[in-house]
Amino acid sequence: MAKRRTKKRTHVQVSNDPAKPKNGVSATSQSPKSMVIRIGAGEVGSSVSQLVKDFRLMMEPDTASRLRERRANKLKDYTMMAGPLGVTHLFLFSRSQTGNTNMRLALTPRGPTLHFKVENYSLCKDVAKALKHPRGGVQNHQTPPLLVMNNFNTPDADENSKIPKRLESLTTTIFQSLFSPINPQATPLTSIRRVMMLNREKPSTDGSADDAYILNLRHYAIATRKTGISKRIRRLDPTEQRNKDRKKGLPNLGKLEDVSDYLLDPTGGGYTSASETELDTDAEVEITENTTKKVLSRRELQRMKSGDKASEKQTSKPNVEKRAVKLIELGPRMKLRLMKVEEGLCGGRIMWHDFIKKSEKDIKKMDDEWNRRKNEKEARKKQQKANIEKKKQDKVKAKANGQTVDDKDDEDVSMDDEDEWDSDDFDDDAEVEHDEDECMEE
Numbered sequence: 001m002a003k004r005r006t007k008k009r010t011h012v013q014v015s016n017d018p019a020k021p022k023n024g025v026s027a028t029s030q031s032p033k034s035m036v037i038r039i040g041a042g043e044v045g046s047s048v049s050q051l052v053k054d055f056r057l058m059m060e061p062d063t064a065s066r067l068r069e070r071r072a073n074k075l076k077d078y079t080m081m082a083g084p085l086g087v088t089h090l091f092l093f094s095r096s097q098t099g100n101t102n103m104r105l106a107l108t109p110r111g112p113t114l115h116f117k118v119e120n121y122s123l124c125k126d127v128a129k130a131l132k133h134p135r136g137g138v139q140n141h142q143t144p145p146l147l148v149m150n151n152f153n154t155p156d157a158d159e160n161s162k163i164p165k166r167l168e169s170l171t172t173t174i175f176q177s178l179f180s181p182i183n184p185q186a187t188p189l190t191s192i193r194r195v196m197m198l199n200r201e202k203p204s205t206d207g208s209a210d211d212a213y214i215l216n217l218r219h220y221a222i223a224t225r226k227t228g229i230s231k232r233i234r235r236l237d238p239t240e241q242r243n244k245d246r247k248k249g250l251p252n253l254g255k256l257e258d259v260s261d262y263l264l265d266p267t268g269g270g271y272t273s274a275s276e277t278e279l280d281t282d283a284e285v286e287i288t289e290n291t292t293k294k295v296l297s298r299r300e301l302q303r304m305k306s307g308d309k310a311s312e313k314q315t316s317k318p319n320v321e322k323r324a325v326k327l328i329e330l331g332p333r334m335k336l337r338l339m340k341v342e343e344g345l346c347g348g349r350i351m352w353h354d355f356i357k358k359s360e361k362d363i364k365k366m367d368d369e370w371n372r373r374k375n376e377k378e379a380r381k382k383q384q385k386a387n388i389e390k391k392k393q394d395k396v397k398a399k400a401n402g403q404t405v406d407d408k409d410d411e412d413v414s415m416d417d418e419d420e421w422d423s424d425d426f427d428d429d430a431e432v433e434h435d436e437d438e439c440m441e442e
Contacts, residue, residue, distance in 0.1 A: 031144070031180040032088040033062045035078060038069050039094035047123070048101055052093050054124045054332040058196065058219050059091075060141040062179075075346055082108040089178060092346070103336065104346065105174065111344040112351065114174060116215075116336040127331035135221050135328045144179045145194035145219070152200050163203065163213050167341065167352050171213070195220045195327060212354060213338035220327040227284055227322045284322050 036059060038044055038052045056065050064087075078090065092104040101118040128134040152172045157165045175198060182192075197218040203211045296304070340353040349370055358366070398404075 030086055031062050032177060033086050034059050034089040034091060034178070035064045035067060035082070035087050036091040037067065037078060037093070039092055040071070044093065044095045048093060048095055050123050050125075051101075051121055051332060055091065055093075057124070057141060058145070058194075058330070058332065059178075060144075062144060079108060079345065090345075102339075103334075106345050107174065107177075108345065111342060111346075111348060112170065112174075113342040113344065113346050113348075114171065115339045115342070117339050119214075119335045119337055121335070122331060122333040124331035127329050127333065131329065133328075135223065135330070140193045140221050140330075143191045143193060145196040146182070146192050147176070147179050148195055148197045149175060150197070150199045151202060152198075154203065162211055164352070167213070170341070171338070193222055194330070195222060215336045215338070217332075217334040217336065219330045219332065221330050223326045223328055224323045225326070227324045284324050 036052055036056045038049060056063055056067075078087075081087070082090070088108055090104075090106040090108060092106065094102050094104075096102060101121070103116045103118055104113055105116070106113040128136075149172065152175075153168050154163075157163065157168060159165060197216075197220065199216045199218075201214040201216065338354065341351045343349045343351055349366070
């Protein structure tokens with residue numbers, strides 16, 4: 001009997017290896033993914049909604065760019081889909097009743113959560129208006145940005161400081177996990193097109209009470225240009241003009257007798273003018289030029305192995321060129337102030353607070369109250385699960401005896417869930433007056 005044909009082009013191949021996923025990508029090698037969520041839908045205002053869109057554009061490509069929020073959505077809706085979709089970080093933007101903009105950075109599935117107050121921000125369109133030559137493009141957002149962090153850890157910090165050492169280490173680890181780590185030896189330079197900079201303002205040395213944990217966020221595009229070549233020669237280079245406007249590409253040489261008149265004219269910024277030094281030498285780097293290598297035949301390979309040094313030198317000599325690096329800001333700009341740190345995912349014990357301080361006695365009292373609530377919740381869930389199992393057994397016995405059973409009772413009793421939100425639950429301005437979620441600081 002002939003063997004049955006298996007379709008390979010239109011059907012997914014079934015893998016017998018349970019450790020290998022169907023898409024051929026290991027779970028450990030997947031890059032971090034994020035969701036930028038706007039809480040309150042249309043109630044946050046047009047500026048915050050545009051800020052959320054700009055933040056999604058900055059976090060591309062590993063983010064939900066076309067996510068649409070609804071007022072009926074709860075936190076549980078996003079956390080349940082975070083696992084199957086591989087989402088590791090949640091950015092929650094909201095606006096309080098007093099008009100302050102807040103941002104929360106939460107790690108799935110169990111936290112912790114960093115609460116920030118957006119003191120001021122600038123949208124991408126505002127940054128573009130301030131630049132003389134703004135830059136954009138879809139190709140810049142095809143790869144994740146390069147994360148640069150500055151002044152996150154202070155050498156003289158300890159556990160007794162206003163901003164303890166453990167808080168600095170936790171914040172550094174969370175921000176470092178936003179993007180996949182890069183290998184400088186294996187990562188191609190062409191894949192690094194953007195930079196996301198996070199700079200922490202230096203704390204005051206006098207130990208004032210107004211000292212806070214403040215981060216400044218900037219987003220730039222990386223532009224490179226060959227050095228040692230004038231503007232006019234670059235205008236004649238087709239590789240430099242490939243991504244520019246064709247109408248402003250090649251110059252008009254019809255009125256000149258020779259091309260040297262165009263290159264050596266000092267009045268128009270030619271090769272001998274002083275305008276060719278556009279960038280400082282500090283921004284120059286040496287890179288290996290990408291060249292196409294010829295596929296050698298078997299005879300040429302044998303010649304190289306036999307000791308033909310001239311041929312080997314000709315084929316393996318790298319072309320090194322100098323390029324000037326320039327950063328062009330894309331936006332958005334944000335100034336973030338860390339307000340508090342929660343242990344869980346948008347809930348749980350408060351590990352650190354910027355305004356409230358507690359004594360050891362109050363901390364112990366809060367721990368006892370938290371443990372009591374946790375034990376009561378676990379006992380409630382256990383009792384609910386036992387009741388559900390008892391109802392199922394009673395229905396099975398009733399069906400065995402021939403009795404009629406109402407199908408409406410088949411629905412399981414919902415467990416206690418505290419992973420729900422409402423737009424009114426995210427008012428940081430009123431949190432200082434509440435006693436239930438006060439901070440604990442050792």
